[in-house]
Amino acid sequence: MSEVHRHLDRQPALLGGDSAFPTPIYVTRALAPDAEIFGQRTAGIFRSRWFTNDGPTVQELEELLAIRLGVSFCAAFASGTVALQTALRALDLSGEVITTPFTFPATVHAITWAGLSPVFCDVDPETYNVDVRRVEELISPRTSAILPVHVFGNPCDVLALEKLARSYGLKIVYDAAHAFGSSYLERSIGSWGDLTVFSFHATKIFHTAEGGAAVGQDPRLCERLASLRNFGIVNEEEVRGIGTNGKMSELHAAVGLAVLERSAEEVETRQRLAAYYDERLSAVEGVVLQRFPHEAIRNGYNFTIEIDARRFGLCRDEVHIALRAENIITRKYFSPLCSENESYRMLPSADPKKLPNAHRLASRILSLPLYGDLDFADIDRIVDALVALRTHAGKISEAIACRQ
Ligand code: T4K
Numbered sequence: 001m002s003e004v005h006r007h008l009d010r011q012p013a014l015l016g017g018d019s020a021f022p023t024p025i026y027v028t029r030a031l032a033p034d035a036e037i038f039g040q041r042t043a044g045i046f047r048s049r050w051f052t053n054d055g056p057t058v059q060e061l062e063e064l065l066a067i068r069l070g071v072s073f074c075a076a077f078a079s080g081t082v083a084l085q086t087a088l089r090a091l092d093l094s095g096e097v098i099t100t101p102f103t104f105p106a107t108v109h110a111i112t113w114a115g116l117s118p119v120f121c122d123v124d125p126e127t128y129n130v131d132v133r134r135v136e137e138l139i140s141p142r143t144s145a146i147l148p149v150h151v152f153g154n155p156c157d158v159l160a161l162e163k164l165a166r167s168y169g170l171k172i173v174y175d176a177a178h179a180f181g182s183s184y185l186e187r188s189i190g191s192w193g194d195l196t197v198f199s200f201h202a203t204k205i206f207h208t209a210e211g212g213a214a215v216g217q218d219p220r221l222c223e224r225l226a227s228l229r230n231f232g233i234v235n236e237e238e239v240r241g242i243g244t245n246g247k248m249s250e251l252h253a254a255v256g257l258a259v260l261e262r263s264a265e266e267v268e269t270r271q272r273l274a275a276y277y278d279e280r281l282s283a284v285e286g287v288v289l290q291r292f293p294h295e296a297i298r299n300g301y302n303f304t305i306e307i308d309a310r311r312f313g314l315c316r317d318e319v320h321i322a323l324r325a326e327n328i329i330t331r332k333y334f335s336p337l338c339s340e341n342e343s344y345r346m347l348p349s350a351d352p353k354k355l356p357n358a359h360r361l362a363s364r365i366l367s368l369p370l371y372g373d374l375d376f377a378d379i380d381r382i383v384d385a386l387v388a389l390r391t392h393a394g395k396i397s398e399a400i401a402c403r404q
Contacts, residue, residue, distance in 0.1 A: 010388035013325040014399045020326035020385040025378070027331045028302065029371045030202040031266050033258030041254035050250060054230070057253040062213075064260060069180075069190035071215040073222035076253065077229055080177045080199025080212030082246035084110035087195045087214040088145070089241070090224040091171045095142035100130045101339035101350070102358045103149045106199075107175050108338040111147060119143070120339045120349040125357040126291035128152065128304075132160040138349065139168050149175040152333075152367075153301035154292050155184035158192040173197065180206045181267035181299030190215045200256060205270065205301055206263040208256035211248050269372040270300025276376055277303050277368070280383040286312025286390060288364075304333060306364040313393030316364050319386070322396050326385045328369065335362035 011017030041057060050056070058076050066074040077083035088097070088110060097111045101120040111118045119138050124131045128151045135146060146165060148156045156174070165172045174192060176182075177199035182189040190196045193216075198204075200211035214225050224241075227234050232243030281287045288306035292298045309315040314322070316332070323330050337358050339350035352359050368382060389396055 038258035070188035075225040076248040081106040083212035088114035093144040099147040101337040145171040150179040153299040178301040208252040303370040
């Protein structure tokens with residue numbers, strides 16, 4: 001059957017057809033650790049009864065990750081959020097930090113928890129990352145750093161950002177929560193900026209169930225991060241700075257070692273699936289794809305599209321509801337914007353008039369399922385379901401309106 005007939009024949013579940021999937025499929029599915037490696041690792045931890053405080057399993061994971069990420073050091077943390085907070089503290093920043101509103105709340109909360117003031121910068125409408133020209137306009141005498149996010153694993157314009165930071169004497173901390181396995185100009189994504197922070201939450205390509213890391217090149221920063229994540233303890237005699245407890249446990253590091261074995265293959269599978277999504281969706285009127293610069297290699301962390309309601313015939317929220325009926329559980333990452341959060345919306349930089357691209361994106365984006373357990377046939381079913389919604393847009397809209 002030709003592609004066209006397959007699409008036209010499909011009756012959306014909201015209009016009485018069979019769901020595209022018999023059971024729900026979610027936006028992602030955590031990578032399972034290698035059970036044998038995990039078993040061996042945990043048995044060793046139980047034998048030694050050394051569970052935390054810079055133990056040998058955490059150290060081994062840090063060394064392997066530093067190699068994988070092409071950096072001099074990797075400091076593991078209990079979460080990406082605490083790694084971000086500690087990275088900002090380690091750099092002795094003050095005043096304002098310029099960041100994006102199009103991110104998970106953790107990015108902006110980390111700035112606030114570190115005693116700093118977030119300043120929102122609008123994003124590029126195609127890459128979804130901070131627009132570097134707008135960053136420059138927001139620099140003030142109070143600015144001490146920029147905290148860009150490599151959104152959905154898409155590398156920021158790091159050359160322009162670093163040039164800007166150098167000329168104004170600012171630090172850069174990259175939020176690479178989504179970007180494990182991405183690279184830019186053939187350099188690992190972790191190797192840019194003063195510090196780069198990863199999330200190792202279960203939803204990430206490489207994970208430790210809960211966890212994160214700050215990576216960089218300056219060994220003095222590594223020491224500072226190590227003491228700040230351990231209450232500020234430098235040695236038995238000395239506590240320096242207001243530290244926290246941000247340590248990764250040995251058990252979490254054991255998950256990491258057992259996941260690391262599989263993460264390169266996971267990245268490759270996701271890259272192939274993302275390329276297939278690109279190929280199929282680029283022909284669908286009203287679906288707009290995120291632009292990845294040609295210098296970048298994407299990791300396939302997720303697959304987020306924009307729905308152009310005028311050309312698709314349905315708005316993003318209608319597509320989200322109609323796909324749910326197909327057992328395709330999409331997410332609206334990242335809507336609402338962080339600048340709409342009640343804690344931040346009074347900031348002058350949170351004024352929607354200053355963030356037109358971010359607001360437009362937030363009303364249009366939809367994250368589709370993408371993870372290594374899916375195959376090309378699953379992507380076909382998802383795209384076919386989407387195409388059928390477009391074909392039957394009028395009736396779908398009516399069906400949703402009747403249910404509300
Ligand atoms: N910066 C950025 C840009 C971030 O996106 C994040 C976190 C951070 C910083 C902070 O990093 P961490 O402190 O979290 O290390 C999830 C994650 O909890 C969060 O880590 C992540 N970003 C954010 C984008 O997504 P939710 O609330 O959307 O996750 P949840 O529970 O709805 O899970 C999504 C799907 O993942 C589920 O439908 C199924 C799958 N899943 C989930 C879990 C928890 C699994 O397969 N296994 C699991 O254990 O926040």
